[in-house]
Amino acid sequence: MPTTTIAGHEVEVNEEGFLTQPSQWNEELGAALAGLIGIELTDDHWKVINFLRSDYEAQGETATLRRVSTQMGLPVKQLFTLFPGKPAKKMSYVSGLPKPKGCV
Amino acid sequence: MTDQPFVPSFDDDAGADRKFVLICSKGNLDMAYPGLILANAALGEGIETHIFFTFWGFDMINKKTMGNLKFSYIGNTAMHMPGQFGFSMPQGMAGLPGVTALTTKMMKKQIADLDIPEVPEMLEMITASGGHLWACRMSADMMQLVEDDLYEGVEGIISASDFIELSEGAQVIFI
Numbered sequence: 001m002p003t004t005t006i007a008g009h010e011v012e013v014n015e016e017g018f019l020t021q022p023s024q025w026n027e028e029l030g031a032a033l034a035g036l037i038g039i040e041l042t043d044d045h046w047k048v049i050n051f052l053r054s055d056y057e058a059q060g061e062t063a064t065l066r067r068v069s070t071q072m073g074l075p076v077k078q079l080f081t082l083f084p085g086k087p088a089k090k091m092s093y094v095s096g097l098p099k100p101k102g103c104v
Numbered sequence: 105m106t107d108q109p110f111v112p113s114f115d116d117d118a119g120a121d122r123k124f125v126l127i128c129s130k131g132n133l134d135m136a137y138p139g140l141i142l143a144n145a146a147l148g149e150g151i152e153t154h155i156f157f158t159f160w161g162f163d164m165i166n167k168k169t170m171g172n173l174k175f176s177y178i179g180n181t182a183m184h185m186p187g188q189f190g191f192s193m194p195q196g197m198a199g200l201p202g203v204t205a206l207t208t209k210m211m212k213k214q215i216a217d218l219d220i221p222e223v224p225e226m227l228e229m230i231t232a233s234g235g236h237l238w239a240c241r242m243s244a245d246m247m248q249l250v251e252d253d254l255y256e257g258v259e260g261i262i263s264a265s266d267f268i269e270l271s272e273g274a275q276v277i278f279i
Binding site for chain 2: 077
């Protein structure tokens with residue numbers, strides 16, 4: 001696996017650039033990853049990121065957009081506002097997790 | 105290794121040139137989902153997405169039927185019991201009273217087990233994600249339905265010519 005250095009941390013990434021070791025992630029890195037894709041993190045972003053991290057730990061896979069929305073009680077629309085364009089991919093990237101596998 | 109960090113290309117602009125149009129023409133439970141799932145996925149990739157409902161597809165947006173689509177395996181020789189691949193269900197059974205209710209219930213359960221929402225909620229997700237829903241003029245006239253009869257997320261009842269304009273430059277999928 002290739003590695004890349006982000007905010008002084010050397011991390012393993014896959015061919016697309018997603019972190020492959022969720023354990024290499026920390027909050028400082030999360031903020032740096034968000035900055036690299038043009039997102040400035042607010043409290044609302046952090047709530048989503050913290051949910052994704054803990055849900056991944058419990059489920060062993062990244063939550064889909066729908067799961068984030070239903071489990072957190074957040075409207076899908078808001079997720080599109082927080083992580084514009086491709087919300088599911090962007091939120092998992094910033095959280096240091098793989099892209100979600102589910103279809104919905 | 106370079107000093108530049110390796111960052112995925114989310115390529116927000118790529119989706120901007122792409123437009124995805126689905127024509128939903130069926131009102132069976134099993135035929136409703138392909139369009140809904142694809143529309144939802146396209147929106148998640150930042151692609152402008154429209155669904156045009158025509159003929160039996162109206163059952164997906166008619167307030168009276170949208171939550172109650174049915175699945176029958178009449179004429180579908182691929183139908184087998186869950187996990188029993190290669191053993192088709194007898195076609196003669198499909199038409200018996202109560203069988204459609206049973207197969208519908210079974211399919212709904214399989215869909216729910218995957219945490220995939222029912223049709224009305226799928227439509228809600230699609231509109232919340234910025235998708236556009238349109239109804240076919242001729243079908244509405246044939247079935248004597250007006251906008252008030254349709255799911256509120258439907259933006260309008262449009263003609264075939266309107267649809268041709270709307271789908272200019274789009275990838276169109278007929279279901």
